[in-house]
Each structure stands twice: as structure tokens, then as C-alpha cells.
Amino acid sequence: NKQVILKGYVTGFPKESDMYVKTSPIKLKLSDDESSNNAVLVKNLYLSCDPYMRGRMANRPVDDPDFSPFTLDSPIVGHGVSEIVDSRHPGFKKGDLVWGRKMGWEEYSLIKEPEKLFRIHNTDVPLSYYTGILGMPGMTAYFGFYQVCSPKKGERVYISAASGAVGQLVGQFAKLMGCYVVGSAGSKEKVELLKSKFGFDDAFDYKEEHDLVAALKRYFPEGIDIYFENVGGKMLDAVLLNMRFHGRIAACGMISQYNLQQPEGVQNLTTVVFKRIRLEGFIIFDYFDQYPKFLDFVLPYIREGKIVYVEDITEGLEHGPSALVGLFSGRNVGKQVVKVTNEC
Ligand code: NDP
Known part of the structure; x- marks a missing residue:
């Protein structure tokens, strides 16, 4: 063995x-x-x-x-x-x-x-x-987006680590809902995937941006309604300054912090107060009893080729x-x- x-x-x-x-x-x-x-x-x-x-x-x-x-x-x-x-x-x-x-x-x-x-x-x-897609990351994208983010048609959605196991699905769910969706990822190849394969409206390579606040302003001139947070640290700080009033942040993960001895401080948290933002963490294991509901939702989309993975x-x-x-x-x-x- x-x-x-x-x-x-x-x-x-x-x-x-x-x-x-x-x-x-x-x-x-x-x-x-x-x-x-x-x-x-x-x-x-x-x-x-x-x-x-x-x-x-x-x-x-x-x-x-x-x-x-x-x-x-x-x-x-x-x-x-x-x-x-x-x-x-x-x-x-x-x-x-x-x-x-x-x-x-x-x-x-x-x-x-x-x-x-x-x-x-x-x-x-x-x-x-x-x-x-049919297991833990799929459920994370599904419950994280539809339940934690409370999305509405036409809202502006930003996803970090967007080409990964969870992110690629959040983007596709958000498009199904009629949202405007932008993702970031760490290479040209991944950015291309987001736009051409997963149907994101736009995407960028965060490693190429020296000013993340300005980059997000470029993609969201009117601000972000929903941030699906996979990364944390500097990215979260930059997003906070670009959030709209009553925006929602689903704190799914903060991978940029997992290997640090001393996690980075977040500077712009007061924005949460003044912009009336809801920032909510979740762990998908709490939703595992709803697996059949998720499967019924996602399987037809896979079979019809409307969601790819x-x-x-x-x-x-x-x-x-x-x-x-x-x-x-x-x-x-x-x-x-x-x-x-x-x-x-
Ligand atoms: P991915 O398939 O997206 O793989 C991880 C990706 O994270 C890498 O490919 C890389 O993409 C990016 N990354 C790695 N290090 C950094 C860094 N320092 N800064 C920015 N990006 C980095 O993983 P998953 O989709 O499985 O997970 C995404 C997030 O969701 C993680 O934070 C994870 O912990 C969380 N998660 C939370 C769950 C929950 O229940 N709350 C359940 C499942 C996942 P790139 O090239 O774009 O940098």
C-alpha cells in the first residue's frame, strides 16, 4: 500500500x-x-x-x-x-x-x-x-455564491483566485445569474481561460498590477457589489476601497496568508462600517447535508455543457x-x- x-x-x-x-x-x-x-x-x-x-x-x-x-x-x-x-x-x-x-x-x-x-x-x-465541481469545491462555489453573497441580477462581482477549483465555478454561476463578472488570476494563461472558457466579462493578472486599488477601479468604475474572497491580504485591502454601499464579501479563503508566520494586517476594514458592507465567513462542511440539492442543480448544467470545468x-x-x-x-x-x- x-x-x-x-x-x-x-x-x-x-x-x-x-x-x-x-x-x-x-x-x-x-x-x-x-x-x-x-x-x-x-x-x-x-x-x-x-x-x-x-x-x-x-x-x-x-x-x-x-x-x-x-x-x-x-x-x-x-x-x-x-x-x-x-x-x-x-x-x-x-x-x-x-x-x-x-x-x-x-x-x-x-x-x-x-x-x-x-x-x-x-x-x-x-x-x-x-x-x-461535483464535490467539496463545487458546493463551496454554489452555497458561497448563492447563499452567502445574496446575489441579484446585474450586480458587479469580483472573484480572486478565479481560475481555481472554486473560482471558475463562482464566475460561471454569477454569469448564469446575469451579473457582470471580473476575475483575477496569476498568469496570462489563466486570464485567457477566464475570458474565453468560463465566460467572465473581463479578467486580469494580479501579478502584473503594481497598484491593485487602481486596477480594480479600472474594471469596476462604479464599484463592486460582491467580492468572492479567496486570497486575503493586500487583495482584500484593495477590494475594500472599491466596494459599493451595501456590498457583500463572502470570505471563502485567504490563501495568501496560509504560509505566513505573521499574517498581514488589513488596513481598510473601517470601510465595512461606512459602506454598510456585509463580510461573512463560511465553511462548506456546514452545508454538506444539502449535497443532493446542489447535485440536482449542477448536473443538468454540466450535461448540457452550460457549465464547464x-x-x-x-x-x-x-x-x-x-x-x-x-x-x-x-x-x-x-x-x-x-x-x-x-x-x-
Ligand atoms: P485553487 O484551485 O484556486 O488553487 C489555489 C490558487 O490560489 C493557486 O492556483 C493560485 O492561483 C492562488 N494563490 C496561491 N497563493 C497565492 C497568493 N499568495 N496570493 C494570491 N493567490 C494565490 O484553490 P481552491 O479553488 O480549492 O481554493 C480557493 C480558496 O477557497 C482558498 O483560499 C481555499 O482555502 C478556499 N476554500 C474555502 C472553503 C470553505 O469552506 N470556506 C472550501 C474550499 C476552498 P493564481 O495563479 O491565480 O495565483
Whole structure:
């Protein structure tokens, strides 16, 4: 059983060498003793690289067990798509496809609480989509935009990290709603993708802008109604000065801060008061019980080609560490996925 193991807790930017790959023996049958009661054994097919995993690589105390530090010398854990290879749970049988949020970064995992897995019934779409558009990032874009942002037709929407797993979908949802949508991303190639593939009205490379406040003013001369925040730091500060009265900011993530020992201060927060802005954080795990509603909404759009999704698939579990750390330098173009083996 090939596994990706965290060597030690990480400070600063994560590196590929913070993890190593080891192979340990595995039985491909569950044992008959009590320890396997209700458990399932899964073969992992696709593993998801998600920015929040960086937090779990640090030894920081947290209030929320979903974000607790990874166990050292054990496989790291994240979202994944898997096939059941053995089951001692009445609800699952060999061959069933599932996705879940507690898959080990290994070829095979023992899942002790399979009731928390989501079954995959729709296989006319790529299975890897269940790590992205049909999984956690898809729900993040959907609930983050439609619920947290309270959007209205014609509003002006800005999205940072816009070409990524979440951002590319927020932009497409906002276009479906009839909003004016601008995104930023970290390369020419990504900017082109935003405009030509995802249908954003406009896009820019934030790395090319020395004055973010002025750049945003150029794209939003009348101000921003909705900011879908993925980045934080200087970007948030610049956006605050460009917000309209009664604007909304969905604080989805702040990836520019995750590797800093000392997070940057935000200077322009008083704008929130005077412009009557609603700034709201959210964590998608709180919405997981609404998964069926989300699936019913998004599947028809995918099938009709009205929503598209770009993935960046790295092949081979041994390349997982480099794919994961690549999120923090923007190496991924679209949703970063690891295909565990070449067999599927
Ligand atoms: P992405 O697929 O967008 O990958 C991360 C991207 O972030 C990189 O490709 C890079 O794109 C950008 N980035 C990396 N470092 C920086 C930096 N220092 N400054 C600016 N941009 C940077 O990731 P996701 O779509 O999965 O996640 C986007 C955000 O949403 C993250 O902040 C994440 O934590 C958050 N999130 C929150 C959830 C919630 O429940 N609240 C759930 C899921 C995600 P570029 O080339 O454009 O710089």
C-alpha cells in the first residue's frame, strides 16, 4: 500500500520534501474480528489537493476537529473518490463508488465510518469531478455564491483566485445569474481561460498590477457589489476601497496568508462600517447535508455543457506531494487532482 506520509509539521511554504512516499503491506480483505465491524475497505482512485490541507500540516491548536493537525508518520488525509473493495457495512458492497472527506493519501484505505461517505450514482461524468465541481469545491462555489453573497441580477462581482477549483465555478454561476463578472488570476494563461472558457466579462493578472486599488477601479468604475474572497491580504485591502454601499464579501479563503508566520494586517476594514458592507465567513462542511440539492442543480448544467470545468490532473500518488504544494505557487491550472494509479 503506497502512502504519502507527513514527515514533520510545516512552517512557512510547504515543500515536496515535507512528505515522503512509503510502501507498507496491506490485506485486501477486511478481517472478521470486531475491529472491522461496519467498516469498508476502499481503493482510492482520485485524491483532491485543497488549500485547507496546508493548515493541517501545521502543529496549530484549532477548535474545529475538521482542521486538526495531521498525524505525523501517517498518511495525510483529504477528499477523494474511491471504489469499495470489501465491506462489512450493510449499506455498501464491493464495486460501489463513493467520495468522502477522510480518504488517506494511499492506495487503499480502511474507512471506519462509511455512513459519512457520499455515494456516486452518476457516472456519465468524469469520476474525478467528485473531487471538484461535483464535490467539496463545487458546493463551496454554489452555497458561497448563492447563499452567502445574496446575489441579484446585474450586480458587479469580483472573484480572486478565479481560475481555481472554486473560482471558475463562482464566475460561471454569477454569469448564469446575469451579473457582470471580473476575475483575477496569476498568469496570462489563466486570464485567457477566464475570458474565453468560463465566460467572465473581463479578467486580469494580479501579478502584473503594481497598484491593485487602481486596477480594480479600472474594471469596476462604479464599484463592486460582491467580492468572492479567496486570497486575503493586500487583495482584500484593495477590494475594500472599491466596494459599493451595501456590498457583500463572502470570505471563502485567504490563501495568501496560509504560509505566513505573521499574517498581514488589513488596513481598510473601517470601510465595512461606512459602506454598510456585509463580510461573512463560511465553511462548506456546514452545508454538506444539502449535497443532493446542489447535485440536482449542477448536473443538468454540466450535461448540457452550460457549465464547464477545468482540471489539472497529476498522475501517480508519488507525484501527489508536488501537486499539493504547487497550489501555493499557483502551478495548478484549474482544479488540482491526483490520479492515484494509471489503472482507472
Ligand atoms: P485553487 O484551485 O484556486 O488553487 C489555489 C490558487 O490560489 C493557486 O492556483 C493560485 O492561483 C492562488 N494563490 C496561491 N497563493 C497565492 C497568493 N499568495 N496570493 C494570491 N493567490 C494565490 O484553490 P481552491 O479553488 O480549492 O481554493 C480557493 C480558496 O477557497 C482558498 O483560499 C481555499 O482555502 C478556499 N476554500 C474555502 C472553503 C470553505 O469552506 N470556506 C472550501 C474550499 C476552498 P493564481 O495563479 O491565480 O495565483
